[in-house]
Amino acid sequence: MNPARKRTVRLVVALSAAVLLASALIYTSFNASSPALTPSQLLREAQPGRSYQLTGTVVKGSVRHDGGVLHFSVADRANGTDAVPVAYTGIVPDPFKEGREIIVTVQKQGAGYTGEQNSLITKCPSKYTVAPPSEKQNA
Amino acid sequence: MALLGHVCLVLALIVCGYGIAVSVYGARSGRAEFSLAGRRSVYALAGLLTAGMVLLEIAFVGNDFAFNAVADTSSRTTPLLYRLAALWSSQEGSLLLWAWLLSMWSSLVLFLTRKRLREVASYATAILLGFGGFFVGLMVFYANPFTTTNPVPAEGVGLDPLLRFPTMMIHPPMLYSGYTLCTIPLAFAMGALIARKVDGEWIAVVRRFALAAWLFLGMGILLGASWSFSELGWGGYWGWDAVENASLLPWLTGTAFLHSLMIQERRGMLKVWNVSLPLATGILAIMGTFMVRSGILDSIHAFGGATVGVPFLLLIAALLAGSIYLVVSRRAILASTHRLDSLLSREAIFLFNNLVLVGLAFVIFWGTWFPKISEALTGQAASVGPPWFDRYTVPLALILVLLSGIGPVIAWRRATPRGVLRNLLVPIAAALITLVVLIAAGVTQKPLAITMFCCAAFALGSVAQELWRGTRVRRGASGEAPPVALLALIRRNRRRYGGYIVHVGMAVLFVGVAASSSFQHVSQLRAFSPGQSTRVGAYTIHYVRPTAALTPHDDPTHTGSTLNVGAVLRVTKDGRYVTTLRPSEDFYESQEESQGSVGHLIGGQAVSSVGIDASLTRDIWSAIQPELETPRLKHIIEVGNKTIPFSRPDEGLFVIDFLAHEYLKHPPPAQFRLIVSPLIMWIWLGGLIVFAGGLLALSPSPGALRRRISRPASLELAREVKYRELRDLELDLATGKLSREDYEATNAALRLEALEILNQLESEPSTDASDPIDAPDHANPGSPASGRPNGRAGALPGLLEQDDGVSDEQDREEDSPAVEVALHE
Numbered sequence: 023m024n025p026a027r028k029r030t031v032r033l034v035v036a037l038s039a040a041v042l043l044a045s046a047l048i049y050t051s052f053n054a055s056s057p058a059l060t061p062s063q064l065l066r067e068a069q070p071g072r073s074y075q076l077t078g079t080v081v082k083g084s085v086r087h088d089g090g091v092l093h094f095s096v097a098d099r100a101n102g103t104d105a106v107p108v109a110y111t112g113i114v115p116d117p118f119k120e121g122r123e124i125i126v127t128v129q130k131q132g133a134g135y136t137g138e139q140n141s142l143i144t145k146c147p148s149k150y151t152v153a154p155p156s157e158k159q160n161a
Numbered sequence: 162m163a164l165l166g167h168v169c170l171v172l173a174l175i176v177c178g179y180g181i182a183v184s185v186y187g188a189r190s191g192r193a194e195f196s197l198a199g200r201r202s203v204y205a206l207a208g209l210l211t212a213g214m215v216l217l218e219i220a221f222v223g224n225d226f227a228f229n230a231v232a233d234t235s236s237r238t239t240p241l242l243y244r245l246a247a248l249w250s251s252q253e254g255s256l257l258l259w260a261w262l263l264s265m266w267s268s269l270v271l272f273l274t275r276k277r278l279r280e281v282a283s284y285a286t287a288i289l290l291g292f293g294g295f296f297v298g299l300m301v302f303y304a305n306p307f308t309t310t311n312p313v314p315a316e317g318v319g320l321d322p323l324l325r326f327p328t329m330m331i332h333p334p335m336l337y338s339g340y341t342l343c344t345i346p347l348a349f350a351m352g353a354l355i356a357r358k359v360d361g362e363w364i365a366v367v368r369r370f371a372l373a374a375w376l377f378l379g380m381g382i383l384l385g386a387s388w389s390f391s392e393l394g395w396g397g398y399w400g401w402d403a404v405e406n407a408s409l410l411p412w413l414t415g416t417a418f419l420h421s422l423m424i425q426e427r428r429g430m431l432k433v434w435n436v437s438l439p440l441a442t443g444i445l446a447i448m449g450t451f452m453v454r455s456g457i458l459d460s461i462h463a464f465g466g467a468t469v470g471v472p473f474l475l476l477i478a479a480l481l482a483g484s485i486y487l488v489v490s491r492r493a494i495l496a497s498t499h500r501l502d503s504l505l506s507r508e509a510i511f512l513f514n515n516l517v518l519v520g521l522a523f524v525i526f527w528g529t530w531f532p533k534i535s536e537a538l539t540g541q542a543a544s545v546g547p548p549w550f551d552r553y554t555v556p557l558a559l560i561l562v563l564l565s566g567i568g569p570v571i572a573w574r575r576a577t578p579r580g581v582l583r584n585l586l587v588p589i590a591a592a593l594i595t596l597v598v599l600i601a602a603g604v605t606q607k608p609l610a611i612t613m614f615c616c617a618a619f620a621l622g623s624v625a626q627e628l629w630r631g632t633r634v635r636r637g638a639s640g641e642a643p644p645v646a647l648l649a650l651i652r653r654n655r656r657r658y659g660g661y662i663v664h665v666g667m668a669v670l671f672v673g674v675a676a677s678s679s680f681q682h683v684s685q686l687r688a689f690s691p692g693q694s695t696r697v698g699a700y701t702i703h704y705v706r707p708t709a710a711l712t713p714h715d716d717p718t719h720t721g722s723t724l725n726v727g728a729v730l731r732v733t734k735d736g737r738y739v740t741t742l743r744p745s746e747d748f749y750e751s752q753e754e755s756q757g758s759v760g761h762l763i764g765g766q767a768v769s770s771v772g773i774d775a776s777l778t779r780d781i782w783s784a785i786q787p788e789l790e791t792p793r794l795k796h797i798i799e800v801g802n803k804t805i806p807f808s809r810p811d812e813g814l815f816v817i818d819f820l821a822h823e824y825l826k827h828p829p830p831a832q833f834r835l836i837v838s839p840l841i842m843w844i845w846l847g848g849l850i851v852f853a854g855g856l857l858a859l860s861p862s863p864g865a866l867r868r869r870i871s872r873p874a875s876l877e878l879a880r881e882v883k884y885r886e887l888r889d890l891e892l893d894l895a896t897g898k899l900s901r902e903d904y905e906a907t908n909a910a911l912r913l914e915a916l917e918i919l920n921q922l923e924s925e926p927s928t929d930a931s932d933p934i935d936a937p938d939h940a941n942p943g944s945p946a947s948g949r950p951n952g953r954a955g956a957l958p959g960l961l962e963q964d965d966g967v968s969d970e971q972d973r974e975e976d977s978p979a980v981e982v983a984l985h986e
């Protein structure tokens with residue numbers, strides 16, 4: 023085989039390998055992903071047995087410890103009235119508090135939702151909050 | 162003061178605009194005074210931003226709550242060191258830090274290149290000032306760190322307790338240094354493309370900064386990982402969080418660039434690739450910054466309510482479009498001067514390593530941005546979790562570690578299969594012995610971890626063999642004692658052996674990652690009371706007694722919490738005492754009056770203080786979440802809230818002290834998380850080794866310093882590279898990587914090329930006759946062309962062997978083959 027032809031063959035082999043790998047990657051990413059929903063969307067769309075990534079704020083007064091199981095409700099960021107009750111076990115991040123924004127992976131079970139173990143993430147709270155414009159005055 | 166800061170920023174913006182204009186004009190017109198003015202603008206920018214940093218730090222130290230940045234992120238109760246670090250915890254302050262570091266590093270690179278690459282450096286100056294102007298502009302128009310409030314608040318919010326950890330002092334500046342340094346190769350790559358000067362010279366200039374960027378970024382990432390492990394209450398060091406991934410992406414493409422630039426230096430190949438990688442690295446660094454600033458992806462690191470997303474998107478789009486346009490329009494001058502000689506060559510291994518690294522970067526990029534990709538394609542945001550990342554990154558990491566063992570033992574240009582096999586015997590034996598030992602020790606589950614151990618042994622074996630053979634060759638010539646010979650070998654070849662040391666560090670690090678993730682024991686205890694015991698792995702952990710006390714504020718290491726509640730745990734193994742752990746939780750005060758005069762003192766954030774017993778073989782890790790919401794303790798706070806006014810926090814603290822005593826008297830069961838993780842220490846040790854290797858590769862050789870200012874720079878460079886190639890060839894033969902025939906063929910070709918360069922050098926008139934030219938045979942550098950190119954052909958071998966490299970310690974590190982020629986004989 024002459025060198026030019028050999029290079030072409032190499033290139034084709036390498037490219038097709040890359041394409042194959044990339045398609046596998048893309049396929050599995052769609053397959054393995056869990057949809058990210060807000061509490062109101064979750065209440066409308068949730069099917070039992072599927073994982074969803076729930077993002078919202080912890081409803082004030084909803085946090086209750088029950089023998090290691092953490093119960094709380096999650097509502098939409100913008101004053102939602104639809105609250106999703108979650109029973110969660112596992113690591114609770116330090117900043118977890120009522121009123122904080124959190125992300126947790128849940129599955130529907132009966133009327134309630136079970137949080138996947140150790141899936142709870144809190145968004146950083148006081149760090150980087152922007153003060154309302156009225157409080158700010160330029161120098 | 163705030164006004165002064167504001168003026169600094171506006172002036173900085175003007176300086177950026179002015180500097181861009183004069184740099185571009187200087188580059189286009191070739192008038193050096195304009196390029197000089199451009200460079201001085203960068204120094205001026207650095208000066209102005211330094212003033213801005215100092216002003217803001219003064220405000221933080223002096224608790225000047227008129228500044229919004231100070232009031233929002235600091236407070237009187239925040240200890241001094243954390244007040245200093247609070248500057249970069251806010252959106253505005255971190256932008257200032259970014260711009261400041263950018264201006265400092267840019268000044269350094271432009272100072273070092275002040276006599277080289279004039280045209281390319283001028284364009285690079287303009288681009289760096291463009292970045293500077295962008296960030297300063299953001300501060301002026303969107304997030305000004307010098308805004309003030311009137312009336313002045315009496316007290317600030319305080320630094321987020323989670324950030325009160327010593328690493329806060331160095332992790333963000335390290336990471337930002339890495340990010341900002343990533344823009345320097347980008348600027349020079351763009352400059353080289355605009356000026357159409359894509360030969361090896363800009364690469365030689367940029368290499369150190371690419372390496373520094375890589376080193377800072379890597380150390381920043383690792384510091385973040387160790388911070389996460391030793392402060393956050395989850396006991397992990399990596400969570401595939403969007404912002405973590407964002408910092409890893411430029412690091413991966415930077416790693417690829419550091420390898421592929423060697424191919425261009427030596428072989429003139431892969432030029433398109435070599436301009437694309439720094440461009441991609443720089444853009445990924447900006448994208449990482451953008452991700453944190455915009456909160457576009459869910460992450461624990463994201464800034465909430467950020468306002469600077471759109472300008473960042475515009476910048477990234479402009480950078481992408483500019484990069485693609487430049488690479489496409491300059492493709493003709495980016496053609497390779499050589500072809501890949503053989504798939505069995507170091508070039509080919511480097512190429513493969515590049516593909517794996519870029520593939521890894523692509524996987525992580527895809528997974529990180531998947532929520533947005535999926536939203537765009539299906540209208541439904543969805544995310545992939547850590548298992549998805551692991552599925553792809555683990556095999557790729559295995560291949561990388563394996564390649565890091567193969568690369569060093571394969572010769573440049575062409576290696577014979579037999580030679581390669583012979584050189585791989587030791588590494589393969591190391592891997593097999595590891596496998597046998599592991600199986601004999603009963604480690605048979607977790608095949609991926611075992612594969613990683615074997616790959617790491619392979620890589621370590623390969624580097625050990627390299628060091629051993631190099632030392633032997635050197636000893637044969639110099640008769641030095643082995644340690645002396647080894648040190649001299651490393652000292653003279655800092656780039657090469659620095660790189661090998663980095664390989665060692667990475668192998669050690671990956672062993673730590675594989676072992677700790679595959680063989681750790683985790684125990685999550687819901688209700689653990691004093692007197693109880695539990696088993697975690699081979700260890701028995703006994704809850705001896707609770708602790709609870711007001712945090713003493715005269716302790717220099719205190720973080721400003723109000724109350725600390727914890728536990729004393731005794732750890733035993735087979736009945737023998739091992740260690741005592743003291744995990745605790747710090748309770749901070751909050752600003753919410755609704756919690757009451759006493760309740761608010763501990764109603765803020767609660768932050769874990771992890772109890773760790775670290776050792777080379779395993780870490781025992783413990784965290785506690787004490788229960789303060791028992792009826793008894795709640796009652797104390799309620800009574801306190803009713804009887805004590807807000808104006809008397811000292812009495813409030815008295816109640817908290819009473820609460821602590823009550824807690825000790827009747828300790829309620831607490832939640833514990835206990836982890837026994839093997840070889841975690843290896844991750845940090847590996848990181849230190851990588852750091853040392855990186856520093857070694859960064860450190861200039863004594864000879865290189867002398868030669869920095871040289872006549873026709875590109876020719877000098879070509880000569881140095883050719884010398885290095887010749888020298889490596891000798892070493893490859895001496896260490897058995899090359900067959901005699903291959904050596905002789907390549908050697909003849911290289912010598913001809915070297916001769917060609919020397920002849921050209923001779924014919925170039927010197928621009929500065931006083932330059933110290935290193936080679937003794939160039940005693941008359943200013944001499945006119947010899948006009949006898951053929952006549953000198955025979956003189957070359959003698960010329961190269963003329964001076965005795967071994968006795969001549971200080972002089973030449975990587976540049977002349979004389980050392981190894983002499984050694985070989």
